[in-house]
Amino acid sequence: xxNFTVTIARGFGSGGRxxxxxxxxxxxxxxxxxxxxxxxxxxxxxxxxxxxxxDEHKKATLFGKYDRNFGDKIxxxxxxxxxxxxxxxxxxxxxxxxxxxxxxxxxxxxxxDYVLREETNVLRVFIYASKERCxxxxxxxxxxxxxxxxxxxxxxxxxxxxxxxxxxxxEWDNARNYDLCLNSEQLGFERCVDLIEHYLxxxxx
Amino acid sequence: xxNFTVTIARGFGSGGRxxxxxxxxxxxxxxxxxxxxxxxxxxxxxxxxxxxxxDEHKKATLFGKYDRNFGDKIxxxxxxxxxxxxxxxxxxxxxxxxxxxxxxxxxxxxxxDYVLREETNVLRVFIYASKERCxxxxxxxxxxxxxxxxxxxxxxxxxxxxxxxxxxxxEWDNARNYDLCLNSEQLGFERCVDLIEHYLxxxxx
Numbered sequence: 129x130x131n132f133t134v135t136i137a138r139g140f141g142s143g144g145r146x147x148x149x150x151x152x153x154x155x156x157x158x159x160x161x162x163x164x165x166x167x168x169x170x171x172x173x174x175x176x177x178x179x180x181x182x183d184e185h186k187k188a189t190l191f192g193k194y195d196r197n198f199g200d201k202i203x204x205x206x207x208x209x210x211x212x213x214x215x216x217x218x219x220x221x222x223x224x225x226x227x228x229x230x231x232x233x234x235x236x237x238x239x240x241d242y243v244l245r246e247e248t249n250v251l252r253v254f255i256y257a258s259k260e261r262c263x264x265x266x267x268x269x270x271x272x273x274x275x276x277x278x279x280x281x282x283x284x285x286x287x288x289x290x291x292x293x294x295x296x297x298x299e300w301d302n303a304r305n306y307d308l309c310l311n312s313e314q315l316g317f318e319r320c321v322d323l324i325e326h327y328l329x330x331x332x333x
Numbered sequence: 334x335x336n337f338t339v340t341i342a343r344g345f346g347s348g349g350r351x352x353x354x355x356x357x358x359x360x361x362x363x364x365x366x367x368x369x370x371x372x373x374x375x376x377x378x379x380x381x382x383x384x385x386x387x388d389e390h391k392k393a394t395l396f397g398k399y400d401r402n403f404g405d406k407i408x409x410x411x412x413x414x415x416x417x418x419x420x421x422x423x424x425x426x427x428x429x430x431x432x433x434x435x436x437x438x439x440x441x442x443x444x445x446d447y448v449l450r451e452e453t454n455v456l457r458v459f460i461y462a463s464k465e466r467c468x469x470x471x472x473x474x475x476x477x478x479x480x481x482x483x484x485x486x487x488x489x490x491x492x493x494x495x496x497x498x499x500x501x502x503x504e505w506d507n508a509r510n511y512d513l514c515l516n517s518e519q520l521g522f523e524r525c526v527d528l529i530e531h532y533l534x535x536x537x538x
Binding site: 139251254301302303304306307308309311314315319322323327330331 | 506508515535536
């Protein structure tokens with residue numbers, strides 16, 4: 129099989145992250161998620177604390193520290209932090225392109241589908257499930273009440289959607305941004321991995 | 334394999350209709366598109382001319398007779414026709430449910446994914462491709478200039494999107510309405526059929 133990159137965008141609670149990890153393991157290729165931050169920092173030579181700060185800010189946004197005040201828009205408190213966030217995105221994009229050039233891998237999140245939109249040998253996947261199923265998964269996983277799980281899902285998906293719109297100008301859950309969109313509810317995680325593997329074989333073998 | 338229904342929504346020029354027909358042929362099951370109108374008429378007992386009229390109106394809308402005047406909304410010229418359209422949708426929905434209950438089939442368009450949203454053994458598929466690819470396909474197929482093809486695609490996709498939003502309250506190209514969304518550009522028609530067949534085997538065999 130040729131070198132390829134699978135990018136995975138995913139709704140919170142849909143199992144997309146797990147599916148990405150299972151796929152990478154089965155194919156014996158690299159898998160990237162939060163480690164990307166560290167890699168971005170190492171490659172760029174930028175002070176790791178700056179990245180830490182920008183990432184922390186993004187986390188605060190993800191968990192609603194700012195998004196409740198500013199509706200759907202990510203508005204950093206000051207232009208200094210704004211620059212940090214944008215710099216972080218640009219360095220992550222550089223790292224994502226380098227990882228894609230280096231060998232086969234799975235990259236979860238970080239608008240990797242958009243970053244690699246003009247590259248060849250990229251399979252851009254979006255994983256999602258019904259709200260009911262996601263609530264059940266998140267409530268079980270984090271020991272939350274269904275109501276708490278639902279609020280967490282709404283916050284995180286809204287933040288992901290806002291982040292995606294801010295950096296790509298596109299709607300995060302619009303099918304047209306991806307090559308393959310899969311509802312994990314009907315297939316289950318294992319068979320989602322089967323189907324993505326089948327797609328890769330058909331395309332790259 | 335159990336009885337199942339595959340619903341296919343598709344962008345104009347993406348080949349979704351062809352893919353649906355190829356899939357049905359390969360699986361040896363029924364395929365429905367425009368014939369549904371006739372079936373709806375026969376089953377309902379409603380005057381075939383009324384259906385003809387409503388369908389004609391919809392066609393006029395699809396090709397821009399009304400949508401240029403009314404932007405994104407389908408606004409029928411008078412409430413009489415409005416009722417015909419809504420009746421037509423309801424009868425089509427009834428027929429779609431009957432077809433699903435009767436045996437395995439492929440149904441293209443007509444919001445069949447939404448109509449069958451609470452039924453089991455339904456695979457809801459959305460097929461699309463980049464605008465560039467659709468323009469090329471439509472220009473070749475209908476012997477149009479690229480500019481004419483692009484305008485035709487924009488009109489028809491806008492009408493489909495409006496129709497879908499009107500009857501379902503959802504966005505037509507949002508991945509979450511479907512179980513499987515496929516970009517036909519990367520795979521080509523034949524391999525899209527392979528992948529849908531693989532999905533059905535995994536799920537229903």
